[in-house]
Amino acid sequence: MIEVVSAERCIECDKCIEVCPTHVFDRGADGIPVLTRQSDCQTCFMCEAYCPVDALFVAPRTEPLPADDPQLDEAYLIERELLGSYRRKLGWGGGQLGARVAIGPELP
């Protein structure tokens, strides 16, 4: 479930708002997405995958984290490189290279 939007990292591109299939986000008055309908989150990770600046964290569970969970702390996530980690694992945005590149011919 989506848990964290980093206001510090967010560049207000609205990508997460556009790709979310269940319309979890609204654009806040300051441009930073707000988790207006967090309970509608399907834990699909699309928002995290599309965020170009690794500003989102989706926890790999289908219910909200307890209020005392350290993963709600942005500093904790940054220290462990968890913000945007799904995107990097996919190989998007200069992260690890995907299988297509690993086994295929050199790309132009």
Ligand code: SF4
């Ligand atoms: S994980 Fe999927 S359903 Fe949940 S907020 Fe992100 S895009 Fe929406």
Ligand code: SF4
């Ligand atoms: S995709 Fe990332 S940078 Fe763009 S609005 Fe959402 S959180 Fe901000």
